[in-house]
Amino acid sequence: MQMLLSTTTILVLFAWAQEQVSNMPPSWSPFAAVEAAVAP
Numbered sequence: 001m002q003m004l005l006s007t008t009t010i011l012v013l014f015a016w017a018q019e020q021v022s023n024m025p026p027s028w029s030p031f032a033a034v035e036a037a038v039a040p
Contacts, residue, residue: 021035
């Protein structure tokens with residue numbers, strides 16, 4: 001149960017981070033390179 005809760009929390013945080021990144025100007029976003037690498 002604890003592991004499931006932890007996994008859910010991580011997924012929620014990841015989704016929130018993705019949303020924040022998409023709202024940022026990509027020029028100074030530290031995740032811009034990661035987004036470019038992951039996005040097809």
